[in-house]
Amino acid sequence: MNQHLIRSILAIRADGGVTLPSGDRIMPDPILVGRNADKLEQLAAAHGVERWSTDLAAALANPDDEIFFDAGTTQMRPKMLEQAIAAGKHVYCEKPIATTLDEALKIAQIAETAGVKNGVVMDKLFLPGLLKIAMLRKSGFFGRMLRVHCEFGYWVFEGDLQPIQRPSWNYRLEDGGGIILDMLCHWRYVLDNLFGNVESVSCLGATQIPERIDEMGQPYKATADDAAFSTFQLEGGVIATINSSWTTRVYRDDLVVFQVDGTHGSAVAGLTTCKVQPRVATPRPVWNPDEKQTRDFRDDWQEVPDTVPYPNGFRAQWEMFIRHVVADEPWSYTLREGAKGLQLVDSALDSWRERRWIDLPALPA
CATH class of the missing domain: 3.40.50.720 (NAD(P)-binding Rossmann-like Domain)
Structure with missing residues (x-):
């Protein structure tokens, strides 16, 4: 919708x-097609859509x-x-x-x-933050890319103290749920297109909240993974690590944050913003656990400006x-x-089950 x-x-x-x-x-x-006539009629009326149907076969029969x-x-x-x-x-x-x-x-x-x-x-390829990463890579800003790290996720309410904000089927394996299936499909095209083709994966999944409340207020057993901790080897020797979780509380600049490190510079991007630190402006930190840290390391980064319009992805x-x-x-x-x-999803699930690295061969033509 x-x-x-x-x-x-x-x-x-x-x-x-x-x-x-x-x-x-x-x-x-557009013609809206679904199973619930009342919902379709209300949705169409609310947004000025003239056509809707519960008959998919009839809709597909229209050559127009x-x-x-x-x-x-x-x-x-x-x-x-x-x-x-x-x-x-x-x-x-x-x-x-x-x-x-x-x-x-x-x-x-x-x-x-x-x-x-x-x-x-x-859609993730069209996020302004990642479009800026793509521009930096095209310009040669990173030099030789070394490492990519991504933190994604937020706390999905269990349903007892706060209403749920994601469908309950997302947490039932038998209904196609699971964060590995949901998110590693995204991470595959992001990694392939921005950082290097994925060559192998090591993944550990977890079901950290074993029971949740559904849309009807009834408790149910969560059978799908709600967190995944993955490491990827990319072509060119780049190492990527991505933590995906619906059981984490956000203490970062955005719901998803990518940090990319290269020999000539680093970048940190969220959904819309991107900050950089080039090699020539990299400070020299001092390790001293006996004194409280007074330096704000975020001040050492420069924001990439919005030089072009970014439409909805x-x-x-x-x-x-x-x-x-x-x-x-x-x-x-x-x-x-x-x-x-799906190749990455299947390989990640195999890695979790077998507790080993899985190589990803080229798909058959």
Whole structure:
């Protein structure tokens, strides 16, 4: 509702559509499809959407609707995508594109064989903080990149003292929950695109809150992992460490923070901001445990300015996919790229279970 409908499709409509290289404009005409008629009707009325339906087959039968977008549950996604592909639709979906690598490769192959254009949401690449990291890397700021460290997460309420702020299925393994499945799909495309292709992983997961309260106020057993501590070896010798947790309280500048260290400089980025410390401006710290630290190390960093506008990342990728479908503009965020996220998930789960490093081979063509 928020990112894809209100801030993407409806925002595009409000601004007159997607502009093509020819100067023509493409206006999305959405139809909302779901299982609850009352919710659909209310959502459509609240946002001026004229069309909605509970009949997916009938909606897919309309030749005027060229793109099918899926943001349902992960377990249902491969079947929904396959149904849309069989109807001749171009397909675009949220991640993960499946719950296992085998499922992900199968649906990618089905889309490729059918010749439909396909894509997966990779919204983190469009975060202003990470766009600034990409600019720094392109400029050569880091020199030889050495290390990436990311802290992600926040405290998700159990439901007894405070209302829950994430769906209860997120914490049931049998319903497709788990932070490894949810977040390592993100970390795969972030690492691959910004820091170096992932070559191997070592991961330790945990279910740190064993019981939670669901939407009906009933207690249930949490069977999925709610924290994951991962180390990655990237091409070029870069080492990345990422802690993902729904059981941590935030004491940092943002809900996600990346620190990148290189021979010529370092950067720290959140969702929107990015600060840097070049080699020539790196201070000389003094270790003295007998005296209270008086230096504010944050003062030694310089903020990267906002020199360009940063649109909503979901909308930016929607516009790219629409131009890809209509004008055949280049597009790299395919279902096969999305399958790499499931490869990392499967490998991380194997690593946790077997307590060892797992190498990631190239995916089959």
